[in-house]
Amino acid sequence: xxxxxxxxxxxxxxxxxxxxxxxxxxxxxxxxxxxxxxxxxxxxxxxxxxxxxxxxxxxxxxxxxxxxxxxxxxxxxxxxxxxxxxxxxxxxxxxxxxxxxxxxxxxxxxxxxxxxxxxxxxxxxxxxxxxxxxxxxxxxxxxxxxxxxxxxxxxxxxxxxxxxxxxxxxxxxxxxxxxxxxxxxxxxxxxxxxxxxxxxxxxxxxxxxxxxxxxxxxxxxxxxxxxxxxxxxxxxxxxxxxxxxxxxxxxxxxxxxxxxxxxxxxxxxxxxxxxxxxxxxxxxxxxxxxxxxxxxxxxxxxxxxxxxxxxxxxxxxxxxxxxxxxxxxxxxxxxxxxxxxxxxxxxxxxxxxxxxxxxxxxxxxxxxxxxxxxxxxxxxxxxxxxxxxxxxxxxxxxxxxxxxxxxxxxxxxxxxxxxxxxxxxxxxxxxxxxxxxxxxxxxxxxxxxxxxxxxxxxxxxxxxxxxxxxxxx
Numbered sequence: 001x002x003x004x005x006x007x008x009x010x011x012x013x014x015x016x017x018x019x020x021x022x023x024x025x026x027x028x029x030x031x032x033x034x035x036x037x038x039x040x041x042x043x044x045x046x047x048x049x050x051x052x053x054x055x056x057x058x059x060x061x062x063x064x065x066x067x068x069x070x071x072x073x074x075x076x077x078x079x080x081x082x083x084x085x086x087x088x089x090x091x092x093x094x095x096x097x098x099x100x101x102x103x104x105x106x107x108x109x110x111x112x113x114x115x116x117x118x119x120x121x122x123x124x125x126x127x128x129x130x131x132x133x134x135x136x137x138x139x140x141x142x143x144x145x146x147x148x149x150x151x152x153x154x155x156x157x158x159x160x161x162x163x164x165x166x167x168x169x170x171x172x173x174x175x176x177x178x179x180x181x182x183x184x185x186x187x188x189x190x191x192x193x194x195x196x197x198x199x200x201x202x203x204x205x206x207x208x209x210x211x212x213x214x215x216x217x218x219x220x221x222x223x224x225x226x227x228x229x230x231x232x233x234x235x236x237x238x239x240x241x242x243x244x245x246x247x248x249x250x251x252x253x254x255x256x257x258x259x260x261x262x263x264x265x266x267x268x269x270x271x272x273x274x275x276x277x278x279x280x281x282x283x284x285x286x287x288x289x290x291x292x293x294x295x296x297x298x299x300x301x302x303x304x305x306x307x308x309x310x311x312x313x314x315x316x317x318x319x320x321x322x323x324x325x326x327x328x329x330x331x332x333x334x335x336x337x338x339x340x341x342x343x344x345x346x347x348x349x350x351x352x353x354x355x356x357x358x359x360x361x362x363x364x365x366x367x368x369x370x371x372x373x374x375x376x377x378x379x380x381x382x383x384x385x386x387x388x389x390x391x392x393x394x395x396x397x398x399x400x401x402x403x404x405x406x407x408x409x410x411x412x413x414x415x416x417x418x419x420x421x422x423x424x425x426x427x428x429x430x431x432x433x434x435x436x437x438x439x440x441x442x443x444x445x446x447x448x449x450x451x452x453x454x455x456x457x458x459x460x461x462x463x464x465x466x467x468x469x470x471x472x473x
Contacts, residue, residue: 015459018437022396030256030374033057037363038064039344041277045270049108052268054261055101058253058375062092062227063109065251066175068339069225070113070153071278073173074204075285076292078338078356080301085293086334087204088285088342089173091226095235095254095379102229103179108268110177112275113153116282120151127151158185160197163224164209164217171288173204173223184230184238185246195246197222202249204288221288226250232382239321239383248324251332252375280346284353294338297355307333307365321380329368337364391421391429396438403463406442409454430456438462 035043035057042064050057072088079085094102128148149169154177157163166174178185185198200207201224208218232254239247286292296304308330315326341360345353398416399407413419413426421429433439438459445455 014440015461016437018459018461018465020465022393022436023400028378030254030378031371032255033061034367034371037340037367039340041270041273042343045274048266048268048270049105050261051264052266053101053104053108054263055105056253056255056258058255059094059096059102059105060108062094062251062253063106064343065090065336065339066092066106066177066225066227067109067113067278068281068342070175071116071281072285072342073225074221074223074288074291075172076294076338076342078294078296078334080296080304080334086331086338087173087223087288087291088335088338089202089204089223089225090335090339091202091250092228093235093250093252093379094227094229095232095252095375096229096256097231100255100258106179106227106229108271110154110179112271112278113175115275116278117151117153119279120153120282124150158182160194160207161209161211161217163201164207164219164222167222167224168217168219171219171221172285173221173225173288176224176226176228178226178228180229184235185226185228198224198246199249223288235379236383239380245324247321247379248328249332250376251336251372252379253372254375254378256378277343277346281342284342284346292352294341294353295355296334296337296361297357300337300355300357300361303358303361303365304333304337307361307369310369321383322377325376325380329373332372333361333364333368336367337361340364340367388425388428388432391417391425392432392436395429396433396436399433399438399458400462400465404458405460407439407456407458409456 033046033056035046038046038061046057046060046064049055049060053060069088069090069092074087074089076088077085078088094106096102147165149166152166152170153175155163155166155174156177158176158178163174163176176185194209197207197209201222204221204223206218206220207222208216210216228250284292311326311329311333315323318326337356337360340363341353341356344360395412395416398412409423409426409430412430413421413423417426417429430439434441434456439456440459441453442455442457443453445453
């Protein structure tokens with residue numbers, strides 16, 4: 001029988017360069033915030049907040065849009081046609097590793113919203129009196145009526161039953177503020193038992209929420225905007241395990257690794273200007289049954305038609321979670337157009353904003369296409385790595401580190417995969433690595449003709465590329 005060295009030498013002539021892209025864990029580059037699309041003074045406020053906190057402007061933009069949604073909710077609707085309108089409800093996610101500035105970027109907007117909430121609560125005496133009178137007029141005491149709910153802008157508890165109670169007293173809606181180690185909104189018990197409720201919240205539709213040991217709570221409108229901070233790994237796990245319909249409603253910002261930004265001491269001189277605009281937005285928004293309507297004019301509809309036509313073409317080519325996200329993006333573009341119109345037209349005085357025309361629609365479509373779509377794609381791409389692909393990457397890395405000349409299937413299964421795969425799954429991994437140029441069947445160990453070998457030769461080129469490829473780790 002020919003020696004093992006004979007087969008090793010013979011196979012060297014058949015090696016091709018190994019495809020090292022399988023080791024690449026880096027995300028593709030994503031665009032920076034297109035600040036030029038945002039009107040003043042919001043643009044400068046985002047820049048100032050970025051400089052003062054050292055946090056990416058991406059997260060500050062999310063906070064700004066969350067502030068608009070908190071003030072408006074179902075009290076403002078964008079009307080495209082008599083048959084299609086959208087509430088100014090937005091779901092926004094700030095994605096990043098720990099200590100990347102998510103909380104720091106969001107905190108200034110949270111402080112401003114807290115001020116407005118406190119101001120609204122100062123006027124609750126009149127509302128409470130009207131609530132009590134209504135209870136008496138209905139033949140019961142105030143104690144027997146639904147409990148009075150104070151004015152509220154922001155909520156932290158994601159329990160749908162508690163949120164429905166709050167919205168019953170704040171029908172314009174709430175901003176759910178999720179900044180902490182809590183799970184992704186679509187994962188765990190929150191998502192599993194309440195998906196229909198969350199979907200209704202995004203559309204400001206009616207819901208009935210069951211409550212333990214209490215009567216069910218029904219609300220005619222359940223508008224709920226969301227600002228959520230989330231780490232990439234829990235988000236990936238949730239997207240892989242859950243229905244992607246909730247994730248498809250989010251606008252994601254995931255700027256990735258950032259350079260260090262030296263902190264600057266800035267006077268918060270623009271805060272009062274921003275606060276005045278938020279107050280004006282709050283006064284502009286009305287009730288869900290009689291909302292302030294932002295009309296898309298004829299030119300705006302023509303521009304929107306063009307954007308939606310391009311979106312439709314892209315939707316046909318996409319798959320998986322990205323396809324679902326693209327399917328819901330027609331609503332996202334319209335809502336962004338409404339938000340941009342309000343950011344540009346409300347200057348601290350309560351006045352009726354103008355119609356939404358070509359400028360606002362094109363700015364919203366550009367913001368969606370050139371910024372939010374690449375960020376969403378980065379999120380969904382990261383979640384689509386299958387178990388098989390993970391094993392292939394893991395074994396490829398192990399082979400690169402060990403610099404072996406030969407390896408058996410059982411070695412791979414035990415040492416590289418720690419018994420996390422079956423023999424058949426391990427064989428599939430090796431076949432894929434054979435295609436990628438990492439290994440070749442060692443024919444010297446074939447027991448019988450027609451049966452696959454259990455031993456593999458390792459591409460000698462891996463030893464030569466081990467150091468350069470370290471950048472892929």
